Structures are given as C-alpha cells and as structure tokens.
Amino acid sequence: MSQPRSILSSSIESDTQRVTISDVALKAGVSKATVSRFLNRREELLTPEIAVRVERAIASLGYTPSPMAQALKRGRSRLIGLVVADVTNPFSVAVLRGAERACQDAGYLLMLFNLGNESGREREAIQALSSYQVEGLILNTLGRDEGAVAQAMRHGKPVVLVDRRHAGMQADFVSIDNAGAVQLAASHLLDAGYREQLFISEPISGVSSRMERETAFRAFVGEHAGVLAGRTFESTAEDVQGLEDALRSLMRRAGGRRPAVLCSNAVISLRVAAAAARLGWRFGADLGLVGFDETEWAPLIGPGLSTIAQPTDDLGRLAASCLMERLSGLVLPPRQILLPGRLIERGSSRLYEEVDD
C-alpha cells in the first residue's frame, strides 16, 4: 500500500502484510531462488548450513508460500472442482466425502459448488471453477449445457462424471450399476411375493441414472410377464396428490396380489413414506417397499425400509483417483466404472404372515 513498511515492522507481530519469499531471503541472507529451491524439496542441492538458515527464517517469520502466486507461475493450482446438483441429497454428500478424502491424500484441495438443483447454474459453476484454475472437475450434474464441459476439456482439464452421464460425454464415468441394482431390488420383491410393482422416480427426462433405472425396471417386468405386473410413475415435490392417486391405483390394480413400490432414491422413499402415512398403510403389511440409497433413518421408519445401498464412499474415491490418473498424464479412452449395489432387507419387503383381506 502507500503505507511503507516501517523500520519496526519486522518486530511487530501484528503486521498485516503478507510475509513473502523475499522477506525470508532477506532474513536468511540468501537469494529468493535459494529459498524457492529449499521449499521445493530440493534440499539435496543445498549446503546444510544454508538450509538451516533458510529453515530458521521461514519458521521465525511464519512464512507460507502463496498458492495463488504458485498457481500463476507454474499453472498448477492443486485445486479440484466438485459440482454437485444438490448438497441436500445424502447420496451427493456421501460421494463428496469420499472424493474429498482422496483429493486430500493426493495433496489437492476440493472446491465445492452446489447447484441447489438449479441446472441452469451449471455453466456458471463450471466457468467460475475453471477460471479459478482448478486442474480437474468432478461433476454430479445434468450436463444440459454441453458447452461448458466441452470447453473445460478443450482447455485440457480432465473431467469425471459421477452418477449422471452427459449427452455425448467423452469423460470418465463412475456410477453404481443401475441395471443390476434394479434387478436386485425387483427380483427381491418378486421373491417376497410382491407381484404388482410400481417404480417411482423423480422426473426422469434427461437424468441418465433415472432413465437407466426405469429402463431396467421395464425390462425386468417384461422378462417376468406372466407372474409380475409393473408400471412406472414420476413424482414431483409439488404434486402430492398425484403420488397418492398413483399409490391408490396401484393398490386397486393389485387386487389379491401383493403390491410394492420401488423408489429410485431417498427423496422418493421419504415422499412415499409420507403418503403411506397419510393413507394409513403399513409397509410390509399393506405395501412393500425397496428404495435406492441407504440412510440412517431407513431402519427407523415403519418396520424398517429395505434399501439398495450404494458404495458412495468408493464412488467418490474412484472419481478422484480417475482424475488424479488423468492429471498425471494417463491417456486412455473414457472409462466407465460401475460398482454393484447391495440389498439391505428390512421389514418393508419382508414376507409377512398372510392377513385376511
């Protein structure tokens, strides 16, 4: 600033100025270059005596290199950008934690951006992030805006997609094996005697994971045409009535057969549980249920909600690893890594002793 460093400043603890490499060099009586070398683990090339002096100076000044300046100079920011569609979703948070740990271990910092389910902000987020020189992107987004991602990749920034594919994507992709997971859930329900099933999802259009789950469900129903009837329903947060109607008509169609719902994520499970409560239906007795995403509350609702647990931690870690590999120069066509889901059986899908209807 216009305020020149006073003669006393070096002895004033509360000086607000940033301590720079020059200060260290001055104090140690060496050049900036030497300090820089010391910092970059090239201590081998330093006279022990000088190394000690530099070390002391750094310690006494409390010097920390400026990542900004480093980034500017070497074009590496040690920053990874992570965009999640919705931090409120337990799945996203769990993935985030896994990714975070992996990044940290590799010496990267995670810069988080939350879209709050407004897919329109995706472009903005990616641009903000990539203008901050993040070295790579982990995306759990819709990918409605192809431009932003393409641009990032064109600038040499690797991208890893988690859970949601983008149209025409040319990036690594990490996800649960949706087809297998749906198969697992539906056949479990079928085995338990639920022969009238309803697949319920948030609006499907454009969200790859939801599409894959729905498709898999339809396929399963097709393969078991004789013994199983199945339909699908899209539920929105606003249309509470629509969901209740769908459940009622499921019950009607079922007639003597046991009816069940297959929820495509935790948000839907919650909605269905609320609707069932209003209708006065009990899971396991009146209605079967299996839902994607294991949560802490799943065992506590009704007789316990059966779930498909996703390996969220692994998904996050793998996403980060893929990125690291790309960053360290790995060239390979885009990979797809699919992990299996795990069925957790609880009361909501157990075969209860027959009750007279």
Place this chain on the structure above:
Amino acid sequence: MSQPRSILSSSIESDTQRVTISDVALKAGVSKATVSRFLNRREELLTPEIAVRVERAIASLGYTPSPMAQALKRGRSRLIGLVVADVTNPFSVAVLRGAERACQDAGYLLMLFNLGNESGREREAIQALSSYQVEGLILNTLGRDEGAVAQAMRHGKPVVLVDRRHAGMQADFVSIDNAGAVQLAASHLLDAGYREQLFISEPISGVSSRMERETAFRAFVGEHAGVLAGRTFESTAEDVQGLEDALRSLMRRAGGRRPAVLCSNAVISLRVAAAAARLGWRFGADLGLVGFDETEWAPLIGPGLSTIAQPTDDLGRLAASCLMERLSGLVLPPRQILLPGRLIERGSSRLYEEVDD
C-alpha cells in the same frame, strides 16, 4: 511448454493455451491497459469505437480474466472460506446452503472445507483456505486451535462463527438461542405431563452449543424442582449399550411419572430412536421425545418426532451478511446474533390417553 505456438495456432480451436489479456490486446490492436480498463467497467473512459473492438476480441477469443492473477495483483480473491465440522450433519448442510446463496448474490464464491468431525484438521483447513487468499471465513468448528483463527484475523480476514463459539473469540457469532430453545422444548414436555426428563447429547466438553443446551436444561430443572426431575447423559457413537442403559434407568426412575428425552441434535434423535426400537418402546406412549433439528424424516418415525426447528437458512445468510459487512469496512465490536427456535409438535410428545401401567 517446449511446444511453441505454431503459426496455425490462432486458427485452431482446440488450442490448449490459456487466452490472456495480451491475446485480446493484440487482436484488438490496443494495449493491455486498455483491455484491462474495459474489463473494470471503466468503459466510460473509452472511445466507443475502441470499446467495440475490445469487446469483439474478447468474445471471439472467449477470454476470461484469471482470478488468480487478479487476486495476486489486487489482493482480493472474491473467495469466502467455509469450514464445517461435518457435512453429514443436516444442520451444517442447511446452514451452508443459506450462506452459499448470500455469498453468490454478493459476487463471492464459496470454498468449502469439511472436517469430517476430525477437529485436528481445523488448523490445516484454515491455513489452506487463508493461504488461498480467501477474504473471510465462516466457521462451524470447535476452535480447539486458537492460533489458526487468531492468525487469520490478524491478517485482516474477518471471521464469523456459526453455532459454535470459540474460546476467547473476538468474532461475530450467529446461532440459535439455545437457552430459549431448550426452555421451549422442556416446558412443552412438562406441559404434556412428562415429569421425568433426560437430556441426551453428544460429548459436551468443548462444544459451546452443547454446553449451553445442557446448562439451560439444568437450569430449567432447577426452576421446577418440585414437579420435574431431570438428568443429563452423553452418548457416543460407539457406546450403544450405555445409551440403552441410560434409557432403562430413566424408565426405572420415572416410576409412575411419564418419562421423556430431550435430544440435543438430529444425530442423537436417530440414536435414541434406534435404541427405543430395540427396547420395543413406543414414542408418545412409553417415552416422550423432543429433538433439536427439524428433518424430513422426523414426521415419519413412530408417531412423528417432535422437534425444535432451527432457522438454518437465516443463520447461513446472516453469517454471510456479517462477513460482507466486515469486508466492506464495517468496524464494530463483535456481535452476537441469536435467532429463536421453533417448536414443532408431533406424536412423540403428545399427551396420549392414559394407559394402565
């Protein structure tokens, strides 16, 4: 790199080099300074004709200024650091969302750091963040390490604490009114006839919000010595047995009186609900419950869990606003902003028709 820009590079879309202000200047046939001025909204000082040329060049090159370089130069990064103790906690996430929105509106980017409940990482997080030149910090942490925060503040970075005070803090503080909220919960339980109460919290020592809640509970019990008996219990994730024992002895002490628990956050509510399920106790009938933090699943467990809803969104927004005010130069002694909690009554604390014991 060693690869020099080829003659063709200007016509090759996929050039991986960063577009700099120099490129723009060159293309527009002006100096870097002119471009810079154009960018900094000083278009007033530019000849319209030149402004247009610069604008075109920027557009055709797809130029974006590098925030890193800007930050380096002007010492402003437009970055806010947010450290949460645990992204898994719904409370933290909700606060985060509020803060995020406010920051975004003010043109700041939120850089998130999650401690994953390892309070030892706090120092590391704050240092990482502040060496990235974040302009201010929002902290939802223990503050075990006084040094890190103090250092940040000494460097002129404003700090706002959310939910958890730090020892000897000299920073703005935003939180729910814990004393009032506990009073609300406990007196509601008392009014509903629960005269043997147990306050359950995660380990209290060193976490201000938990301490305040416990103190308030003790005070409430003291004020109602004749009609109400109350104790407190600290529960850890590992000691499942201890929690069950505590609940059993609560039941024993109660004798003819109605017993209830007051949970100090959502994590505890979940744990208590799990324990009650194992013991075969029903909320509202066998055991009363009110818990801090409103969640989506609260209405769905048992007869519905009564909660103290925190104004999370406001807390986040206020925290951000405080920071913005400090950033724009407001000097004022540290403020405390306390917002009231709201009681949401559900079946777990309702007065049921008497049942013969």
Place this chain on the structure above:
DNA sequence: TTGTAGGCGTTATCAC
C-alpha cells in the same frame, strides 16, 4: 483517452 512500465509472489533459466 491511451500506452508504457513496474510490480504482485513464485518459479525457471541462465550464468557464476
């Protein structure tokens, strides 16, 4: 109104 030049804190390329 516009251009020139210097510097923000680092690192890399030279010489010495």
Place this chain on the structure above:
DNA sequence: GTGATAACGCCTACAA
C-alpha cells in the same frame, strides 16, 4: 551450489 533475472496474467501510476 547459488544468485541475478525474466517470466506467469493482471492492474495501475504515470507519462504522452
């Protein structure tokens, strides 16, 4: 081994 010195991309006196 170590020290000048020139960048990195940008902003801002100051000069023109």
